[in-house]
Each structure stands twice: as C-alpha cells, then as structure tokens.
Amino acid sequence: MTARMGRLVVLLGVLIALAGVADARPASSGWFAEGGLGAVAILPSHADDARPGPALSIRVGRDLFSWLSVGVSLVASSHEATVPAPPEGEWFQLYRGGGDARLGGRFDRLAIFLEGGAGLAMISSNVLGKVGVTGPGENFTIAFQVGAGFEYQLENRHYAIGAGVDAFVLPQFDAMRGLDTRLYLRYTY
Amino acid sequence: MRSFIGCAGLLSVVIGCANDPVYIPAPMNLEGGVDDGTGTITEARAQLVLPINTETTDDATKRAARTAALGIDVPYVKVGDIEVSIEWTIKNLDAMDGDALVELNGANELFAYDPTLIVLSDDEEAPPTPGLDGDIPLHVPGNATIGGLFREDQLREASIDLDQMTRGNVNPFRALLTVSKNVDFFQPVSAYDPSMPDVAQVPVGDPIPREAFRQLIRVDLVFKPTRHMVLEYTVRVRDIRGIMNDLLLSAPPAELQQFDPQPFVVSPTP
Numbered sequence: 289m290t291a292r293m294g295r296l297v298v299l300l301g302v303l304i305a306l307a308g309v310a311d312a313r314p315a316s317s318g319w320f321a322e323g324g325l326g327a328v329a330i331l332p333s334h335a336d337d338a339r340p341g342p343a344l345s346i347r348v349g350r351d352l353f354s355w356l357s358v359g360v361s362l363v364a365s366s367h368e369a370t371v372p373a374p375p376e377g378e379w380f381q382l383y384r385g386g387g388d389a390r391l392g393g394r395f396d397r398l399a400i401f402l403e404g405g406a407g408l409a410m411i412s413s414n415v416l417g418k419v420g421v422t423g424p425g426e427n428f429t430i431a432f433q434v435g436a437g438f439e440y441q442l443e444n445r446h447y448a449i450g451a452g453v454d455a456f457v458l459p460q461f462d463a464m465r466g467l468d469t470r471l472y473l474r475y476t477y
Numbered sequence: 478m479r480s481f482i483g484c485a486g487l488l489s490v491v492i493g494c495a496n497d498p499v500y501i502p503a504p505m506n507l508e509g510g511v512d513d514g515t516g517t518i519t520e521a522r523a524q525l526v527l528p529i530n531t532e533t534t535d536d537a538t539k540r541a542a543r544t545a546a547l548g549i550d551v552p553y554v555k556v557g558d559i560e561v562s563i564e565w566t567i568k569n570l571d572a573m574d575g576d577a578l579v580e581l582n583g584a585n586e587l588f589a590y591d592p593t594l595i596v597l598s599d600d601e602e603a604p605p606t607p608g609l610d611g612d613i614p615l616h617v618p619g620n621a622t623i624g625g626l627f628r629e630d631q632l633r634e635a636s637i638d639l640d641q642m643t644r645g646n647v648n649p650f651r652a653l654l655t656v657s658k659n660v661d662f663f664q665p666v667s668a669y670d671p672s673m674p675d676v677a678q679v680p681v682g683d684p685i686p687r688e689a690f691r692q693l694i695r696v697d698l699v700f701k702p703t704r705h706m707v708l709e710y711t712v713r714v715r716d717i718r719g720i721m722n723d724l725l726l727s728a729p730p731a732e733l734q735q736f737d738p739q740p741f742v743v744s745p746t747p
Contacts, residue, residue, distance in 0.1 A: 373624055374564035374711040375500055412497040414725070418711075424727035 313397045314445045316476035317354065322347040324452070326470030328365035328382065331455075334464045337419045338380070341367035345470055349390075357390045361405070363468060369415040381412040382466075384431050384456065397441045399448070404434040409458050421462045429460030439474065448474040496560075501525065501712040501725050510575065510702035521700040525712055527561070528722040529554060529694060529734045549689050552586050553734065556636050556690035558718040563627040563696060565710035569617040575704025577615045580608035581627050581635060582699065584738035585691035588643040591740055595649055597671045599745045606649050608699065609635040617706060629715070634658040636693045643741050644685060646678065662686045671745040694736055 322345075329340035342365065349359020362385040369378045386407010392399055409431040414422050437452030454468040507521035532540075532553050544551045567577055582590045592606040610631050617623055637657045641647040645665040657663065663685055666678035700708045714721055722728040 373566050373622075374709060375713060376564065376566075376624060378498070378500070378713075381497075413499060415498075415500050417500065418502055424725060425723040 313441045313443075315394070315441045315448065316445045317351045318477055319350050320348070320357070320359075320474055320476040322450075322472045322474045324470035324472030326468065326472075328363070328367070328466055328468045330367070331465040331467055334416070334419065334421060334462065337371050337416055337421065338367040338369055341365050341379075343468060343470065345468075345472065347388075347472075349388075351476070355391060355393055357392075358387065359390070360387050361385065361407075365468070371416065371418045375415060378413075378415050380415050382409060383412070384409040384433075384468075386431060386433075388433070394439075394441070399439040399441065399450075400436070401438070401452075402434075402436050403452070403454070404432075406430065406432050409456075409461070411461065416461075421464055426460065429458045431456055431458050433457075433468070435468070446476055448476070450474060496715045496717060498713050498715045499721060499725060501528070501714065503710045503712075504726065507698065507700040507708040507710075508706070509700050509708075510571070510577075510705045518703060521708065522697065523700075523710075524695055524697045526695045526736070527559070527712070527714065528725050528728050529559075529720050530722050530732060531734045543688070547686065547689060548683065549685055551689045552691045554586060554692045554694050554720065555688060556633060556640075556692045557687075558692055558720060560629040560715040560717060561632040561693065561696065562629045562713045563632070563698070563710055564624070564713060565626070565698075565708055566622055566624040567615065567617055567700075567702070568622045568707045568709075569619055569702075569704055570706060571704040572619040573704055574616065574618050575702055575706060577617055577700065577702040577706055577708075578613070579611045579615070579625070579708065580699040580701070581610040581631070582608050582697035583635060583639065583693040584695040584697070584736070585636065585639055585643075585693055586736050587691065587738055588639065588741040589695070589697075589738040590639050590642070591697070592649075594740050595743045596745060597649065597669075597743060598674065599671065607653055609638060609653070617702070617704070619704075630658050632693060632696075637663070637690055639693065639741075640685070640691045644691070646681075648678075649743075660687065669743070671743065695738065 324345040326343045327340050328343045330338045343363055345363040347359050347361035349357050351357045365382050367380055369380055386405050388403050388405025390401045390403040392401030409429050410427055416422055433454045433456035435452055435454030437450055439448045439450035441448045451471050456466050458464045507523050509519045509521035511519050513519050540551050569575055590609055592608050595606040597606060610627060638652040641652040641663050642649050645663050646668045648669055664680050665682050667681050669678055696712060722732055
C-alpha cells in the first residue's frame with residue numbers, strides 16, 4: 289500500500305513537472321481605446337418612465353499597472369419616454385461622460401475587472417420633467433457608476449473583446465438609476 | 478482607429494443634440510361637456526403663450542436692417558424659427574359615448590385669431606368662420622381615452638394662414654383651404670368688405686417673402702365635447718433658432734418677450 293502510494297506521488301510529480309505553467313496569451317499594455325454597443329435600462333423608481341434603449345460607448349485610457357487602468361468614457365443612449373400621455377412615443381437621449389478606474393487581473397486569455405467612476409450626464413429634452421426627473425431648465429447632473437466585466441484576449445496582442453455591466457445613478461435627475469450593458473472591442477497600442 | 482472612434486462619438490452627440498424638442502405641459506386641463514344650468518353644454522378654452530426670450534440688441538439690429546432692405550416688416554419670431562406641435566388626449570368621464578371637437582387657433586406677434594370675431598357675411602345661413610385647424614368630429618367611447626396631434630406642418634400652415642389673413646387681407650376661407658406651408662411668398666390684396674362680397678380683391682403692394690412670415694407665438698385651443706370630458710395637452714417646440722427660454726413657463730417675466738397681439742376682427746359694414 290505504501291509502495292503504491294509512493295508510485296502515485298512520483299507519477300503525479302512527473303505529470304506536474306511536464307505540464308508546467310501555461311503562459312498567459314500575449315497582450316499589449318498601455319494606451320487603449322474601446323468601442324462598445326449595448327443597451328441601457330432605467331431602473332426603478334423611474335423604470336416605467338422610459339423604455340430600455342440602444343447605447344453606443346467609447347472609452348479611452350491607459351494601463352498604469354497590470355491590475356489598474358484609468359480612462360475616460362462617453363456613453364450615448366436613446367430611449368422612448370413612456371410618461372403619461374401626452375406626449376406619447378417621444379424619444380430622448382442620455383449622454384454620460386466621465387473618468388473611471390478599472391481594477392482587474394488576467395488569467396491566460398480571460399481578464400476580469402471591477403470599475404467605477406464619476407462624471408456628468410446630460411439629457412436631451414425635458415420630456416421626463418412631467419414625472420419629476422428633471423426640473424425647469426435642468427439638463428445636466430453629476431453621475432456615478434460602478435460595474436464589472438470580463439475580456440477575452442484575441443490572438444492578435446492588440447485586440448480584445450469584452451462585456452461589461454455598469455450601474456449608474458444620476459443624483460440631480462431625481463436620483464434616477466440605470467443599468468448599462470455592453471459588448472465592446474478593445475484596441476491596445 | 479482612435480480618430481474613427483472619436484469622430485463616431487462626437488457625431489452621435491452632435492446628431493443627438495440637433496433640434497432637441499422641449500415640452501411645455503398645459504398649465505391646466507380643459508374640462509367641458511357639462512350642462513351649465515341653462516341647457517347649454519360648456520366649452521373650454523385655453524391659451525398658452527410660448528416662452529420666448531426677449532429680443533437681443535443684435536437681433537433687433539439685424540431685423541431692422543432686413544426690414545429696411547425688404548421694405549416689409551420682418552417679425553422677431555418668423556416661420557422656421559421654431560417648429561411647434563401640440564399633442565393631446567381626451568378622456569371621456571361619462572359612461573356614455575360622446576363626440577368632441579378640438580379647434581386650434583392662435584396669435585402671432587400682432588394679431589390674435591378668434592373665428593367668432595370674424596363675420597364674413599350678414600347672411601344668417603352663411604357658414605361660420607372656421608378655426609385655424611382642427612374642428613374634426615371625434616368619437617370618444619364612454620370612459621375611454623383617445624389621443625391626437627396637431628403636427629408641426631399644421632402649425633406652420635396655421636401661422637402662414639393667419640399672416641395671409643391679417644397682413645394680406647386674404648379671405649379666411651381661402652387662406653385655410655389652400656395649402657401654403659411651402660410657399661415662398663404671398664401677395665397681399667385689397668381689404669375684403671363683407672358688406673360688398675361681389676367686389677373683387679385686387680393685389681396691393683409687394684409680395685410678402687417667406688423670411689417675413691409671422692410665426693404663431695401663442696396657441697389657443699377650444700374644446701367642445703358633447704359629454705363630460707377632459708382634454709390634456711402638451712406643446713412640443715423644436716427651437717431651431719435658439720430663442721426659447723430654458724426655464725419655459727417657469728421663466729421670470731422679465732426674461733420673456735412681451736407680445737400684445739390684437740384681436741383680428743372682420744365684420745360687415747353697417
């Protein structure tokens with residue numbers, strides 16, 4: 289029994305020695321740009337006032353360390369207002385921009401991250417004024433967001449694709465909250 | 478790639494910001510269709526003056542120069558400066574089906590249009606002067622809500638029609654029944670005298686060019702239901718020229734251009 293155990297340990301050691309540690313897929317580091325497509329949904333308590341809408345996002349930043357990057361982003365989303373009629377079938381756009389930081393790590397081809405940031409948001413019209421989201425002459429608010437996501441490093445060291453989810457809050461817009469989901473392509477120089 | 482992404486983002490923002498509308502909810506709903514105690518079914522009326530900023534000195538100077546060049550009064554608010562539409566809903570508060578009319582009138586900088594003040598004939602059987610738009614019978618089922626819209630092109634047409642009537646002496650029926658929203662000018666004619674309907678109107682003065690067409694700066698609604706109903710409306714404005722006050726109806730009066738349109742009256746000479 290002891291001899292059998294010994295042989296197993298030796299065999300396991302040999303297998304581990306042969307397998308070694310896989311190198312992470314090569315990936316560029318430094319300045320990067322991301323372009324994403326996705327959707328933004330307004331969360332309660334104003335979920336009934338606007339439908340989820342398509343979103344376009346860009347983010348430019350720099351990897352400071354392998355585990356930290358900073359960047360600036362701009363997100364534009366378009367929504368159908370569903371306030372009590374009239375008006376009916378009207379659309380508005382929500383623009384969010386600001387700075388953020390991203391913490392993460394890479395495991396071979398996959399990377400995961402947590403991110404958070406702050407900035408400004410602008411709404412294109414006062415159509416949500418009817419439900420108290422905006423006040424007279426109010427189009428801007430500060431914005432905060434936190435989120436998470438993952439990336440898949442492609443064969444080309446400059447490119448990665450990823451998915452992210454951010455929750456944001458717009459304090460001056462009656463603390464309206466939303467969820468931003470996106471698929472993106474990242475290019476690192 | 479960086480420039481492409483930057484341009485795409487900038488383009489989306491620019492496109493998104495172009496001509497963003499503002500919505501002016503009605504200060505109060507129009508309620509009518511109840512017996513006033515004399516057997517008359519009540520109508521409801523409302524006026525909403527668009528919150529337009531006071532004219533800047535620069536704008537006034539340019540306008541004066543243009544007026545001098547054309548020899549024709551160029552208004553502060555011209556057709557094309559703003560695009561206005563009105564969306565409304567009617568809720569029938571009665572369990573019985575009913576009908577309703579929504580009539581659109583309004584005022585430009587100088588004249589207000591109220592068809593009841595325009596009597597084109599002393600013949601009692603003559604048709605009454607119509608409103609600028611609307612007055613289409615609408616069926617509203619009991620306890621139901623319906624919606625409708627005066628489109629931007631209808632308000633543009635109404636603006637030009639009112640200018641044709643008040644500055645061009647065009648017969649209201651003719652002005653309202655011809656499509657003028659795309660015309661480049663209209664020709665003023667001699668005044669119409671309802672007591673002499675057979676006297677032809679002849680062209681007078683220079684044509685009025687489109688750049689001098691007066692825009693409605695006030696919208697008036699007349700609500701005529703046959704049952705107890707409520708009309709709620711919202712005025713939507715696309716501010717092409719950037720003259721609407723950001724605070725809309727909350728703006729301090731000192732920031733708003735004060736217009737004083739006079740009722741446009743036509744009546745047979747006694």
